[in-house]
Amino acid sequence: MVAADTVLDARGPFSNSRLADAGADQGVVEGNPVLSEHGLVGRIVGVAPRASRIMLLTDVDSRTPVMIPRTNGRAILSGDGGSAPALAYLRSHDALKVGDRVLTSGDGGVVPRGLAVGTVTKGFDGAWRVALDTDATPIDFVRILLFKDFSQLAAPPSPGVLPSTNTDAPEAAPPVAPPTPASAPKAAKP
Amino acid sequence: MIARATLRPMSPTLWIGGPMVASMAASVVLAVPVRVAGLQAPEPVFALVPAFAWAIARPAITPPFALVILGLFLDLLWGSPLGHWPLCLLAAYALIFAARRILSGQEFLALWGAYALACAAAELTGLALASLHSGRVPGLTGAGLQFVITAALFPFAWRLIERYEAADARYR
Numbered sequence: 001m002v003a004a005d006t007v008l009d010a011r012g013p014f015s016n017s018r019l020a021d022a023g024a025d026q027g028v029v030e031g032n033p034v035l036s037e038h039g040l041v042g043r044i045v046g047v048a049p050r051a052s053r054i055m056l057l058t059d060v061d062s063r064t065p066v067m068i069p070r071t072n073g074r075a076i077l078s079g080d081g082g083s084a085p086a087l088a089y090l091r092s093h094d095a096l097k098v099g100d101r102v103l104t105s106g107d108g109g110v111v112p113r114g115l116a117v118g119t120v121t122k123g124f125d126g127a128w129r130v131a132l133d134t135d136a137t138p139i140d141f142v143r144i145l146l147f148k149d150f151s152q153l154a155a156p157p158s159p160g161v162l163p164s165t166n167t168d169a170p171e172a173a174p175p176v177a178p179p180t181p182a183s184a185p186k187a188a189k190p
Numbered sequence: 191m192i193a194r195a196t197l198r199p200m201s202p203t204l205w206i207g208g209p210m211v212a213s214m215a216a217s218v219v220l221a222v223p224v225r226v227a228g229l230q231a232p233e234p235v236f237a238l239v240p241a242f243a244w245a246i247a248r249p250a251i252t253p254p255f256a257l258v259i260l261g262l263f264l265d266l267l268w269g270s271p272l273g274h275w276p277l278c279l280l281a282a283y284a285l286i287f288a289a290r291r292i293l294s295g296q297e298f299l300a301l302w303g304a305y306a307l308a309c310a311a312a313e314l315t316g317l318a319l320a321s322l323h324s325g326r327v328p329g330l331t332g333a334g335l336q337f338v339i340t341a342a343l344f345p346f347a348w349r350l351i352e353r354y355e356a357a358d359a360r361y362r
Binding site for chain 2: 007008009010011012013014015017018045046053055061078081082138139140
């Protein structure tokens with residue numbers, strides 16, 4: 001995990017992104033999730049030696065697989081330039097309720113499962129939206145999770161087994177919500 | 191008629207480069223993530239100011255290229271797909287350029303209305319391009335807010351046009 005300061009902020013209708021002062025020299029690669037102290041902020045979409053661009057969850061191009069722990073429902077968090085991204089492709093046997101927690105589902109391997117995202121709310125347009133946890137405070141300092149795929153979440157190797165050659169494993173646990181029985185992480189495939 | 195002694199020289203470099211640098215600097219300053227009383231600074235499109243003034247005061251071959259450079263700079267600064275803002279700025283420039291004969295010599299408020307139309311053209315172009323790129327229509331609230339804030343910058347464009355009108359006639 002790499003700590004970084006965000007130095008530029010694009011908050012227009014067509015792009016919501018930030019520039020962070022950590023880049024390839026610190027091991028950051030495209031696709032790395034970015035967290036604040038409250039939860040998921042976005043992911044890395046561009047990397048320079050000492051800077052990287054974070055696409056926020058609110059960006060119109062942002063799509064993030066999420067889950068609702070209460071119902072184990074799945075959805076795609078879809079940004080539209082506004083402050084509360086919409087929940088699209090909702091798949092659940094039970095309707096959503098205002099106030100439901102929203103976590104990353106980890107589907108597709110883009111981000112780890114269980115990162116805090118926000119709470120369900122109803123938008124003015126009647127669509128289900130998510131009030132992001134990261135709106136609680138300004139996003140100044142962020143942590144870039146050096147996460148690439150599920151193989152990094154595997155249990156540490158037992159003695160006598162050669163360690164993985166991947167050196168980008170996260171050094172500290174991200175701010176994850178407590179796992180529910182339905183959302184417990186599965187063992188990674190070899 | 192303005193007396194010859196009061197005319198100030200204005201080179202093409204100053205006429206094109208000055209507004210370019212100023213709008214770039216203003217965009218960078220407003221992109222700094224600073225909150226005042228919990229509120230973020232607005233994000234207007236400063237580049238629409240010279241786009242309007244260049245089309246009204248002195249159409250030439252250079253301004254469209256300058257707008258492409260300005261647009262690419264905004265794309266890199268704001269993280270838009272490359273080519274997004276150049277097309278938005280050129281759409282606004284083309285609209286004003288087409289109506290230049292009607293707009294030349296108009297009063298302050300009439301030009302402000304034309305400038306607002308140019309801002310609307312740029313925002314609508316941006317909405318169309320972003321929709322094509324992402325497969326989803328961006329929220330209209332953000333575009334509307336940016337339109338209002340950008341339209342409020344017209345006094346800067348008026349000042350630019352006045353500055354050109356008061357410049358050395360040899361440049362015309």
